[in-house]
Amino acid sequence: MTPPLPKLKIGSLRLDFPVVQAALSGYSDSPMRVIARRLGAPYTLCEVMLDQFLVAFKKRERTSHFLHIADEEPPVGGQLMGAEPEQFGAAALRLVEAGFDVIDINFGCPVKKVLGRCRGGYHLGQPNVALEIVSRVRDAVPDAIPVTVKMRRGIDDSDLCREQFFEIFDGAYQRGVAAITVHGRTVQQRYDGPSRWDFLRELKRYAGDRVVLGSGDLFTAEACLEMISYTGVDGVTVARGAIGNPWIFAQVRTLARGAPLPPPPSLFEQKEVIAEHYRLAEELYGKDRCVATMRKFAIKYSQLHPQHLGVRQDFCTVKEPGAWRQVLAKWYAADGPGVHPTVDEPAPVMEAAAF
Numbered sequence: 001m002t003p004p005l006p007k008l009k010i011g012s013l014r015l016d017f018p019v020v021q022a023a024l025s026g027y028s029d030s031p032m033r034v035i036a037r038r039l040g041a042p043y044t045l046c047e048v049m050l051d052q053f054l055v056a057f058k059k060r061e062r063t064s065h066f067l068h069i070a071d072e073e074p075p076v077g078g079q080l081m082g083a084e085p086e087q088f089g090a091a092a093l094r095l096v097e098a099g100f101d102v103i104d105i106n107f108g109c110p111v112k113k114v115l116g117r118c119r120g121g122y123h124l125g126q127p128n129v130a131l132e133i134v135s136r137v138r139d140a141v142p143d144a145i146p147v148t149v150k151m152r153r154g155i156d157d158s159d160l161c162r163e164q165f166f167e168i169f170d171g172a173y174q175r176g177v178a179a180i181t182v183h184g185r186t187v188q189q190r191y192d193g194p195s196r197w198d199f200l201r202e203l204k205r206y207a208g209d210r211v212v213l214g215s216g217d218l219f220t221a222e223a224c225l226e227m228i229s230y231t232g233v234d235g236v237t238v239a240r241g242a243i244g245n246p247w248i249f250a251q252v253r254t255l256a257r258g259a260p261l262p263p264p265p266s267l268f269e270q271k272e273v274i275a276e277h278y279r280l281a282e283e284l285y286g287k288d289r290c291v292a293t294m295r296k297f298a299i300k301y302s303q304l305h306p307q308h309l310g311v312r313q314d315f316c317t318v319k320e321p322g323a324w325r326q327v328l329a330k331w332y333a334a335d336g337p338g339v340h341p342t343v344d345e346p347a348p349v350m351e352a353a354a355f
Contacts, residue, residue: 005228005256008042008235009211010102011146011178013075015042018235019224019252021242022181022215023048023079023104023150025111030068031280032297033076035273036242040249043075045237048106050119051082051091065284067098077102077148081109083118085132089140096141103141105133107168108150108183110190121187125155127167131175138176146178150215153199156188169203173210181237184216184348191240197348200231213237219343221251221261230350244300245341246273264304264338271332274301278324287321298324303341305331 008018021028021036023045033044049066057063069076078100080091092103107130109120123130138147149172154161172180182203184195195216204212214233218224219241227236242248247265254262265273277297281290298315305311314327 005225006234010043010148012144013043013101013146015075015235017042017253017256018213018228019249020044020213020235020237021249022237022239023077023106024239024243025109027243027296029065029293030070030073030284031277032243032246033073034070034280035246035277036249037073039246039273040253041238041242041246043077043102044073045077045079045102045104046100048079048081048109049091049095051080051084051087054080054091054094055087057094062289067095068284069099070280074099075101077104079104079106079150080137081106081114081119082133083122085129085136088133089136092137092141092147096145102146102148102178103137104148104150104181105137106150108152108181108187110152110185110187115187121152121155124151124161124164124168124187127164127171130168131171134172134175134177147176148179148181149177150181150183152183152185152187153196153203154186156186161186169207179211179213179234181213181215184214195348197227197231197350200227200233204232204234211235215239217345217348219345220340221248221255223348224248224252225255227348244297244303264340266335266338267305267332268335270301270304270338271328274298274332275325275328277301282321291318291321291323294324298327300341304338306337306339307331308339 005018008015021041021044025047028047036044078095080103082088095103106120107123114120115122154165182200184197184200200214211234213235214227214231215237218236218238224236238248251262278294281294285293299312302308302311302315311331318324
């Protein structure tokens with residue numbers, strides 16, 4: 001019998017399962033998070049928000065969705081990114097006031113525009129500033145609110161960057177963070193090349209009882225369990241692998257019970273979830289604004305259809321409110337088996353196979 005996976009503790013949070021949905025810029029809004037929660041994610045994170053945006057935030061129709069939390073969502077984390085330490089405390093408080101249960105600080109974003117503005121992964125090269133940010137956030141929010149950090153394994157693989165990584169890693173725990181998520185790629189890699197799971201294994205052995213979550217190359221339910229088994233991390237965060245495939249959370253729960261991998265969702269199961277995702281988006285954004293927002297999700301959902309190229313093309317042509325229903329009526333009218341999405345990513349670097 002397969003031993004159950006341990007529950008995940010993030011400060012005051014007690015989660016029944018150690019596989020959660022990561023923060024995804026441009027994706028992990030309230031509708032996506034609701035769908036993920038319904039399909040088995042015990043905890044989700046919102047898309048990253050800028051400190052200066054939050055400090056100046058005024059609730060308007062075009063921006064209110066950023067701080068929207070559905071009644072069924074909690075626990076949900078708010079992710080924060082910025083350049084100047086002075087603004088982080090006030091910005092973190094805005095997230096707490098909006099109802100977010102955890103404040104997550106982004107020191108991992110590798111996007112060039114972000115780095116050029118001294119945000120995200122840029123801070124991995126300046127430990128003093130990074131740790132000042134951690135202190136300001138931890139001091140600003142109530143003690144009951146866990147503070148967490150998202151990192152990559154360094155700006156690059158030089159000895160200096162490794163030293164800076166561990167200075168931030170150790171210093172963040174000393175300043176009261178409850179958990180740190182580490183992506184197995186460097187900032188310079190962005191999303192190219194494999195993720196180094198052997199680094200995560202080394203890191204968790206070094207961290208001991210401190211809570212470490214792993215990230216990188218989690219595109220299947222099997223990969224989630226493999227990362228936990230191989231590296232020993234306390235939990236994993238599913239990022240790109242959850243876009244258009246929220247069933248990954250239900251699948252990994254099934255595997256963790258020792259049962260075989262379930263078949264991919266049938267066309268009727270897909271239709272039901274896609275329609276509900278659209279409904280939630282229309283409710284949040286309005287029927288007109290949700291068209292462009294949902295197109296990127298629909299493209300990803302189409303990968304689970306056996307005729308995905310045709311489905312993708314038709315979803316891409318949706319420009320009128322409600323026209324997505326015609327795509328569902330055309331391609332999902334009859335039930336049938338779905339397919340698992342194709343994983344076109346390099347295999348993670350491991351010293352030995354986990355299974």
